[in-house]
Amino acid sequence: MGIVYAIISGKGGVGKTTTTANIGIGIAQEGKKVVLVDFDLGQRNLDLILGLENRVIYDMVHVMDDEAGLKQALIKSKHTENLFLLAASQTKDKSALVQEKVKKLIDTLKEEYDYVILDAPAGIESGFEHTIMYADATIVVVNPEVSSIRDADKAIGIVDAKSERAKENKKVKKFLVINRINPSMVSNGEMLASADILDILSIDLLGKIPEDKGIVEASNSGKPIILNENSQAGAAYKRIAKRLCGENIPFEDVESFVSPSIITKIKSLFQ
Template sequence: MGIVYAIISGKGGVGKTTTTANIGIGIAQEGKKVVLVDFDLGQRNLDLILGLENRVIYDMVHVMDEEAGLKQALIKSKHTDNLFLLAASQTKDKSALVQEKVKKLIETLKEEFDYVILDAPAGIESGFEHTIMYADATIVVVNPEVSSIRDADKAIGIVDAKCERAKENKKVQKYLVINRINPAMVSSGEMLASADILDILSIDLLGKIPEDKGIVEASNTGKPIILNEKSGAGAAYKRICKRLCGENVAFEDVETFNSPSIMGKIKGLFQ
């Protein structure tokens, strides 16, 4: 039986889909069988970020309405054999989701895969509620800014109130990913520090991702940053995936700003 993670944020544009894609690839590289499900109906993105946009024929609504089989709709990743995508419908909207059908779909996926990762839509509307309803745990993605934190806080509150597990009085584990940390801005006090964010949200830290210019290009070319060995953000995602697979990986400091030292500059002159 697999475990179901819902990736949520409340606010849009904080890096939910990017995080979903990277975590999916990372866990698959650890040798686990992973499926990513895009719940953002009408605004399909996850296929683009994984570089699979031209391979989507059937989507999750087709599967739920039994117009296509699950095997037909699952798209295998180019990057790793263990990763599959179930795309969102681009033509239908959130009203296409029906609770019973969502439940059935997730239960089927749980039997086939070790990790079922659901990419929630932004906001806290019905699409969001369907995504968290049958999740075993949630990964909350935030940026170090107050609006993102408040929206995430609200989303966490809804998870605690509406998730099936919470209704059965079981604990819904919530993990925090702080995305787009700019060390220079944290040092100068312009950006919220991780300790303050953890204080406000009171959930467990899963990882901190430094801001990385490579992410935009990675999304545009369909090659998630985790595949880039040199990237700081990629390495941070790798550590997160190891933690999700049960490894105890120490938290690295991605917040201290290292201005290039004089020695570094001199070395640079000779290169």
């Protein structure tokens, strides 16, 4: 029986879908069977980030309404074995989601996959509630910035009040991913440090992702950053994936700013 993670943020644009894609690939690279489900109905993007937009024929609403079989709708990743995507509907909106059908879909996926990872829509409306309803644990993505952290806290509150596990008085584990950390700003006291964010939200840390120009390039080409061996953000996602697979990986310091040495600066003049 697999475990169900909902990836949530409250605020939009903090890197939820990027995180879903990278974590998914990372866990699949560890040899686990992973399915990613895009719950952002009407604003499908996970397919684009994974470079699979041309392969979407059937989506999750087709499956829930029995217009397509699950096998037909699941799209195999180009980059990684063991990784599958169930795309969001682009034509129907969140009103297409019905509680019992969502439950049935997730139960079926849990039987076949080790990790079922749900990419929640931004906001805290009904689409969000459907995503967190049957999650065993949530991964909360924030940027080190006040509005993102406040919205995340609100989203966490809804998980604790409304999810099925919470109603059964069971704990819903919450893990924090801090995305887009700018080390030089943190060092200068111009950006919230991870310790402060953890202190405010009081949930467990899962990983810290430094800001990386490569992320934009990665989404441009549909090849998530974790596939780039030289990227720091990619390495950070790899560590997160290993932690989610039960490995004990110490947290690296991505917040201290190391200014490039004079030699690297001179070298870069000649490149």
